[in-house]
Amino acid sequence: MELTYIPLLAVLVSLAAVPFILLSSNKPNLREFWTIAAGIIKFLLVLTLLPSALDGETVSITLLEIAPNLPLVLEADSFGVFFAIIASGLWIFTSFYSIGYMRGHHETKQTRYFASFAVCLSSTIGIAFAGNLLTFIIFYEMLTLATYPLVIHSENKKAIAAGRKYLTYTLTAGLLLIAAAGITYSITGTLDFQAGGIFGDVELSQSMAITIFLLFLGGVGVKAGIMPLHSWLPSAMAAPTPVSALLHAVAVVKSGVFGVIRVVGFIFGPDVMASFGLNEILMILAGFTIIVASLLAFAQDNLKRRLAYSTVGHLSYIVLGTALLTETGLIGSIMHISTHATMKITLFFCAGAIMVNLHKKNISNMNGIAKVMPWTMGAFTIGSMGLAGIPPINGFVSKWYLGAGVLDGGMMLPLLILIISGLLNVGYFFPIIHRAYFKKGGSELEGHTEASPFMVVPLTGTAVLSVLFGVYPDLFFNFFDLATEIASTIF
């Protein structure tokens, strides 16, 4: 079968849904039908690329020369397919959940919401399939713009301030990325992503290497939430919960770490990284972020903000695993992209369900809620356990490989960081579970039952997926095989 056009179609399908969504703005059911149809088609299209990705083949299509010697290329390599499966698969869950959340919460401007969401997904898949840095930048900026209307959705002071902060951080990041790309292009004459890097054959001075790397890090590090570039993420929790769930736990932030891995593995390459000591910069920043973010998570009473800080920490797990420059470490990183995605989206779904159903945002008010929302809290427990790294949830698998990667690299400190942070994860999640199950709820809980099935089914679904992928990491999508394949191409 001819696969060449599949990456293009996968990018375009949600973009094509936008006019339909806008036109059916007065018929909510039809409007949401377009979103879900686009989501399912997109997912199926991405899945057709899986077999070739598992064989280590890339499906690529050159669209047009957007600048001399710099074509717009979509290239579905194994890493791209891996990310695209996660993003487009979880979009289907989020779409159903959005229906329950947005209607349950009586949100206005739902058309703008669903339309922007569709553009975000197109951009995310574009980022996944970008064959060179320029294509990556184009979709990266598109994602920035398309997320903005979602961040300011409620249009109150807090949301607008969050939107400004978001734009300041991400636009600056985009510019740094452009500068980095420009310098890279003038040195290497290419911007193609090549497994093993493009800096291998050129002379590079130490100061130049560090400058370029820091520019890149500024570019992709903002979306990856590396401290001190993370502070937009907790603010962006002003967005509706499905946005926090898919974009600020999966699509946008994972685009950032995806970018980090692209930069480390496909632009610089492990050898150049190691010879200039760039991985040490990355490792220090990531280690710092993991510990500090976990500590900050303790201080948050607002559930979504606690989850946001947890996300910041877990993103740096991925960055840390990449910085190890060992094959096992990279497998752990890549696996953590998928495992953190299913777990964190579950937790955000739960937070949103609690908010819509019980109007509770703060953890201190969540006494006894497990009695009225057993499914939601069950899913929450699974997600929390997974993030703490307890088997058999999938978080254990990725953490195991991260740990093994550290040992492969012969380092002790990162291992210590992983262990401490695992304990901190337990520390900030289990009080919530304890409250929900073992403390007596107030009278306001009376008369409330479980949230709408539109929310409960998706959140149970993602929780079940977390368990299934924990037991069989290769179930359905061969995530583990893909991760191994990607790592083997780089090293």
Next chain:
Amino acid sequence: MIGSEIPALIPITFILFAILIPVIGLWKRKVTWHLALLGSGIATALSAYGMMHIIQTGETIRYFFGGWSPPIGIEFVYDGLAAFIVLVINAIAFLVLIHSKKISQNEFPGKLTGYYAVTMLMMLGFNGMVLTGDLFNLYVFLEISSLSSYALIAIGEKRAPYAAFRYLIIGTVGGSLYLLGVGFLYTVTGTLNIIDMHAMLPQVIGHSSVVAALILMIIGIGVKAALFPLHGWLPDSYTYASSTSSAIIAPIGTKVAAYILIRVVLFLFGVELIDAALPVTTIIGIFAGIGILYGSIMAIAQSELKKMLAYSSVSQIGYIIMGLSLANPFGFIGAILHVLNHALMKALLFLVSGSMRLKEGHSLITKFDNSYRKKYPWTMAAFTTAAISMVGLPPLAGFFSKWYLALGTIENSSWMLLAVILISSLLNAVYFFRILEKVYLRNPEVDQTSAAESPAVQKDEVGFSMMMPMGIMALGLLIVGIFNAYIVDVIITMFPAGF
């Protein structure tokens, strides 16, 4: 074939219509707009034909007036660069004139005949400046365009005549300095023809007259191009002129001056000679960089849309001049591409401000609210497109000129200028998103019931004749962005010798 006559036909069209409009206008005042449209339409068609001709044949057309060959006679040199600029300015003028119908009837109903006749004269001046191959002839066209633009600016608000008078004084000084520079060059080379003089300059480059001439000419043209710190006349002129005048002069006027600077620096002197006497490119680059930041910061401080756009023009012209100051291929591509991009963006933005003035009676940013989103959905969509392009986000056109300029600064290792490009993009984002926030989001401080949802707000979009040019420009930004590689392929053929 009329191919070889194109360089003469374009200015002649404008002369013809500059005369026809008052003659017919005395008898039938209603048709002046149609005549102006016809005139600039013909000129646009000729320029498009000429551009195609140049691309296909790849030759430079040298048209000798009266058959007198230079250096005795005056010649027009129609090469790729001139053809490109002529096409851009005529097409933009044509689109703005389409948009001007209602605005001119609203803003200066009694002066249509004179207004359109003077517009034709100004276009004659601009086209002549671009086409001529003779430095003195260039001065003549410069004065034609300047005098007509003083008049066009004076037709406007109450304060417009003051702004125009100020521009007249500063502009005349600029023009005179340029002329003085040309005079100095003439004394040492004995010729006024650009090609001729280019051949002679290497022998006299160390001569103090040449150094003086270079400084005088750059200052003179710098005034016209509003190169910082010679931009003082610009903000008021653009703000208080009638909406149509600012929409024509802002995208075209300073561009033509920047083009002259490119001609003088990169073609007359050339890449090798320009820095021989004094570090011209470095100095221009520094002023361009300061101008970019200064314009952007001043734009943030404005509460009037047109004034904000005027300061933004000071900043954007800096990009073009920075591109030429880099004197490398990427910088050149960036500069020429930015001439096109900025002409489209700025014309579109000024048309939007004109439409707002027609509909709302003002263009004060402070009074913008989210009812505009409902009243003028398409105008606001066009504005948003231009704004995003100004910020320089892909895949819109603005990104790519900045990309090439950035590559140019990297090639020269001019890290300060690279930083300037990046910082000013952020500043652009500040002043445009400030407006977009007002238009698209409800004001959280006023009330929670959105102005857009009050029943009194109905769709009140501008008419087709105004919407169409704005739509074309907005689409143009997307098309130029996505297909910029094709345009760049053409720009590469325009490189001056030495690249």
